[in-house]
Amino acid sequence: MSIDLPKLPDSPMSGLIASAVEYLVDAGQRSVLFLDVMRRRGDQYKEHIAQTAPHVLQYAAELIIDGRTLREPVNYALVRIIPPKDVQINSERRPFIVVDPRAGHGPGIGGFKADSEIGVAMKAGHPCYFVGFLPEPMPGQTIERIARAEAIFIEKVISLHPKADGKPCVIGNCQAGWAVMILASLRPELFGPLIIAGAPLAYWAGVHGRYPMRYSGGLLGGSWLTALASDLGAGKFDGAWLVQNFENQNPSNTLWTKQYNVYSKVDTEADRYLEFERWWGGHVNLNAEEIQFIVDELFIGNNLAAGEIEMSDGQRVDLRNIRSPIVVFCSEGDNITPPQQALDWILDCYADVDEIRAYGQTIVYTVHQSVGHLGIFVSGGVAKKEHAELSSNIDLIDVLPPGLYEATFEARADTTASSDLVIGNWVMRCEARTLDDIRAMGGNSAEDERRFAAAKRVSEINLAAYRKFVQPLIKGVMTPQVADIMRNLHPLRLQYELLSSQSPLSSAVKSGAEKVAEDRRPASENNPFLMLQEHISRQIVHTLDSWRDAQEALSETLFLNLYGSPALQAALGIDPRSEPSRRREMSMEHRAMLEKRIAELKSRIGEGGIREAALRGLLYIGSARGMIDERSIEALRRVRRDYSGPRLTLPEFKMLVREQFFMLQLDQEGALAAIPRLLPEDIGQRRAALAAMREVLSAVGEISGERARRLQRVAALFGIDVGEQGDVIASFESKAKAS
Structure with a gap:
């Protein structure tokens, strides 16, 4: 399709008219291409759900x-x-x-x-x-x-x-x-x-003024609505409702931005958009028992x-x-x-x-x-x-x-x-x-915890009432066939179905898009009407965001005031003056096991060899820094790879680290004092172990301050005399600076 634009004499007005014509051509072409993307989205949706095991994995x-x-x-x-x-x-x-x-x-x-x-x-x-x-x-x-x-x-x-x-x-x-x-x-x-x-x-958990999704269960009266949705689905819960909940959290994106980005950048955004929609629109079902567990035990409970x-x-x-x-x-x-x-x-x-x-x-x-x-x-x-x-x-x-x-x-x-x-x-x-x-x-404050506890209790009461008085009636009239019809009529599914190739206008959209692609004429970036379009889009986003913020503020106010009522809390059996705490005490069984383990570790502080001594020293020195760096672990890997003695598996090494760490936690002075008893007589082996420790410690930079002082102490425990010890520390620091 070719479009020949008339040439106008040069003037400010003619320039504006030319920009308007350029924009109108571009906007018209984008509209056709956008509708074709929606058609392709609908076809993609139908092909996807027709598969036995639909997924969006890129890998075989x-x-x-x-x-x-x-x-x-x-x-x-x-x-x-x-x-x-x-x-x-x-x-x-x-x-x-x-x-x-x-x-x-x-x-x-x-x-x-x-x-x-x-x-x-x-x-x-x-x-x-x-x-x-x-x-x-x-x-x-x-x-x-x-x-x-x-x-x-x-x-x-x-x-x-x-x-x-x-x-x-x-x-x-x-x-x-x-x-x-x-x-x-x-x-x-x-x-x-x-x-x-x-x-x-x-x-x-959350903070006031943000994250209002946690209030939704209380404002809807609890999980009875979940049970109703499952009963209307003949024992199945339509996952499209969960996706709808996500969509509702960001109406500006749902109602405008997501589609506008495709429309405004239709030449480059179509494939990315379709890739995401293939996953986002692949709705699945859950059994009633599954979703009820999720809502009762996790979201509301x-x-x-x-x-x-x-x-x-x-x-x-x-x-x-x-x-x-x-x-x-x-x-x-x-x-x-x-x-x-x-x-x-x-x-x-x-x-x-x-x-x-x-x-x-x-x-x-x-x-x-x-x-x-x-x-x-x-x-x-x-x-x-x-x-x-x-x-x-x-x-x-x-x-x-x-x-x-x-x-x-x-x-x-x-x-x-x-x-x-x-x-x-x-x-x-x-x-x-x-x-x-x-x-x-x-x-949450104590007041917030009482509010959510009240919402949980209301949910339990409403669910019990629904199951006794309403559920038998719903189950008596719902059939799998009716449930399938209702699922297919869900708005999130209809938006794909109505714009697919089955639509009466789809053939015209497809052929029109093919012709537009042959003679695509995008407007220039500095086109004033294109800039106006972007400005209007930002205003729409701002309006929808403001509406969302107002709705969220209202829902929070309603929840806090309703479930914060001392009268309601007292009626539900919740003491309005209580200081609720969900933290559990350590069980007697675990405490007994822990005391036994502590006694065992203390009795073994003097056991081991040069590997235990070096690791104990490393943990003692490294704890002064308050962090562990991937470079230290990579250096440790290299030391482990070059070590000529018996190799430890990763689980064995992990256990050794934990034991030496806990020994230092339980009795730091005793664990350090025992290091000389773990070392061999051969001074060469001691020097090699200390050099390996230096390699790991210097991997993150200069060994200075408290780490250097601790290293001096460990070097002394390894039996290096004071003069030589000073030379060792100096060489550590000079090497770190040079690197």
Whole structure:
């Protein structure tokens, strides 16, 4: 299609007219191309849902276990990711297992792009597996049954890698995060490090003025509405409603920005938009029992962090049972799972860092400053940075001494000390933190806790009333056929169906788009009407955002005042003057086990050899810095690789680190005084051990201040005389400065 524009005489008015004509041609062409993108989106949607196992994984995969064939069948499956030809996998490295979130949309987001959780793990040399699901749940499927199936999946992966240097690292995204945490508390022996990305583990938590999604359960009267939606679905809950909840949190993006970006940049944005919509529109169903468990136990009940979830066999879910390092990845820009909901379970489980250590637990968290909820596990930038560093340094995390740490990332530069020890483009550090660092992010007051407890009680009352008086009537009239019709009429599905090639105007749109593409005439960037279009768009976004902010402020005010009423709380059996605390005391059984372990470690302080002595010295010196750096671990790897004595496996080394760490914690002076008894007579071996320690310590820069003083003390314990000791320290510092 060719368009010939008339030439006008030069004048300000003629220039404006020319710009207007140019813009109108461009806008008309963009409109046709935009409608064609919507048509392609509809066709893509229909093709996607017609597949037996629709997903958006970019990688080829091999089926390992089909959960539908298990004794307790589920609609989950375990697949092995087949690495691309240019990716080398080390079969002896610990495998990674990515568990996708079943939060209304289809599987595959963990391997959505080359720069993804799966992509960066394979790039680091790890075998990768993926746990996804089918659109329809199996009859009788429950959250507990899924947990047992996932345990079978992990056992299978472990059996496939008998020589791996550690148990699998399991990544749980969003709702898969809390599911993985539940399983890890019930079967801790199966897990290596856990990476929990954007997962709500303490759903009540938050701060006033932000994150209003936590109020929705109380404002809707509790989970009776969930039960109603499931009954209208003939025993199935339509996941499109969950996606709709996400959409409602950002109306400017849902109603305008997402589509406008395609319209305004239709020449470049179409493929990216269609790629995302293929996942976002792949809605799946959940059984009524599954969604009721999620809403009652987690979202409204907030029972996970409090240890109040009980399995059918009577076993309680206690997150303190987890023995693997836990990495929590969250973001300030996430209004679905803000940092408080991702981290405040730690405050519910532990009194202080010493109690975290008493449970032998290592918790590492990292807080992104701006990325949104989906960006935590979709964004290529996040995958290249945080996920890549976590994958590359998973062994660092696995051997960290027990405690609480924050992972920070500093860009690698030419001036970075020991840059040859840095694996990627960022230097990862794990810096020691306390519970006060988490409290400083904000959280609930005692008044807030009483409000949420009141909302929980109202939910229980309303659900009981619904089940007694209304549910029998709904179940009596609903059939699977009617439920399917209602699901197909959901607005999120209709928007795809109505604009597909089945639309009467689709053929005209398609042919028109083909003609426009032949003679595309985009307006120039400085076209005043194009600038006006952008200005109007910003105003629309501002209006919708203002409306959202007003709605959120209103919902918060309603929730706080309604459930903060002393009269309502008293009527519900909640003391309006109480100071509720969800934190649990350490059990007598664990305390007895801990006391036995302490006595055992104290009795063994004088046992061991030069390896124990060197590691004890390293931990003592390194603790003065309050952080552990990936360069130190890489230097330690090289020392371990060059060590001529008996080699330790990674689990054995981890156990040795923990034992020496706890010995220093229990009796620092006694543990240091015992070092000479652990050393051999050969001064050459002592010098070699001290040189290895120096190599590790100097990897992060100059050995100075308290670290240098501690190094002097350890050198003396190694039997190096004062004069020689001074020369050793001087050589350490001069080498660090030179590097």
